[in-house]
Amino acid sequence: MPAASGEFDIIRDFFAGAKKNSEGVVLGIGDDCALLRPPAEGMLATSVDTLVADRHFPAGADPVAVAARALRVNLSDLAAMNARPLWFTLALTLPHSDVDWLRAFSRGLLETAARYGISLVGGDTTRGPLSITIQVTGISECPLRRDGASAGDAVYVSGSLGAAAAALPVILGQQPAAESTRREAEHLFYFPEPQLSLSESIGGLASSALDISDGLLADLGHICAASGVSADIDMQALPVAPLAQQLAGEGAAALAAGGGDDYQLCFTVPPENIPQLELLGLDVTRIGRIVEGAGEVRAWRDGERWIPQACGYQHF
């Protein structure tokens, strides 16, 4: 597409700081295509996500934070597949060329890239309503798919759940909170931690995995649908995040079950691998089991079915 001097200046001025001698990058930003030589072993894993201003983040948000979130949520998809980050591209649509915004955004992006060892290799800048599309590519020798769960497998989640969903009304100014809480909420939302290291640890032990972006029950439903199984979840076993308890009180368990944006991993482990997993001492919690069925996820509390009021995030 049209790629004239204005666009070239933006890429050169703000994003050319991207490392050029990174692994496998033969030719980075500045030609019709990037040229890449992937590692000989393993499969490429690739994922693309768009963040639209005032839908996925406030248009006036700190560009450093927006850039961090945009790349981190994509890296979370690599973690979900047990893929090591290699390269990414950026398609940036901006209403106008705002030097201060671009300087901060590119700094946030390149700092995040350096932190996770992923190289910016290409992109496109266009004028229009603010949105950010990032595509990440990684390499995996032992990919974790959604379709590998079997009846009898245990269901695990990493970390704790519900904090990001509890944080959202604070970030949006809909719920009052102390300054320190507001900062914690913003940090949780804009700087989710892609579970790359955890994913590597469970790669050879789990039968399926994904990252929790839409909410635990909705996302586990994707594993069940892809694997042709159902799941029973013990609500009392859920690792509810302290911030969710602090902000949502009795509603915290529902946020842990149904709230999105935590970017923790949900994964299944065959019985024979459970002892080895438990020996690793990872920050993971067993919350239920996979059973025969047709893609249903059932949550239980005190021996009774627990029905979520709202489940997951709906785009359309």
Place this chain on the structure above:
Amino acid sequence: MPAASGEFDIIRDFFAGAKKNSEGVVLGIGDDCALLRPPAEGMLATSVDTLVADRHFPAGADPVAVAARALRVNLSDLAAMNARPLWFTLALTLPHSDVDWLRAFSRGLLETAARYGISLVGGDTTRGPLSITIQVTGISECPLRRDGASAGDAVYVSGSLGAAAAALPVILGQQPAAESTRREAEHLFYFPEPQLSLSESIGGLASSALDISDGLLADLGHICAASGVSADIDMQALPVAPLAQQLAGEGAAALAAGGGDDYQLCFTVPPENIPQLELLGLDVTRIGRIVEGAGEVRAWRDGERWIPQACGYQHF
């Protein structure tokens, strides 16, 4: 990112027709990442482009045509690198879920994909102002870069130039034209032909190449800047498109030199490869030569410098 049932339905309903057993596609649409096994020989070439509604195409345009253009202009970037198409992803932002629009768009996209042997392997759908981001990946054993031109090389272009720029005012209703001319203009704009076959033919002979999206002189300037050379172009040698002559009269040569969107290739050939290139009988025209210099492109007519009034397409 959030990927709940609404988004899943759109991808399943409209894009799941994408071939699943394509070359190297281990896992396509529906997981956190696509899993891909590239050919063992060659380098990956990847490029991303965004089309924003009412900037790169009219929002009310035929979705089949919009899809075709979105994919074809990306394939042109693969042609410019002499890369064979493998896979692509689609990040689609839509103001609302319009079934008729989606049905037509997905048909146009998958038909175009089938025509050029490229597989849709993943994507993201979000709600927001209409825009389309496509990232293509191909494989090249003999990539054509922008930085390989040397003083003494001949400059060539493929096909003819200026038709797309001449067609634009007709498409936008700013210039009256016969119905058949209007149709030809629309076809040129929405269905540019990526020069994949030509690129393969010149791969071992050319020293540099790119596709002409911004206009010949502007794009040749990118080759000169990347290669650290200058170029002299003979305006009387330019292959001016018949449609440009028909619509723009005496202004046709200026459109051929400065108008964008033709997606022909501009490439340089070292003197020792010229005889072999000419023997191939390709639809290419020699238009000038590379000289020592600092990135300047000079156009000449009747022995005098020809100065373009407007040159190339400016995003910002």
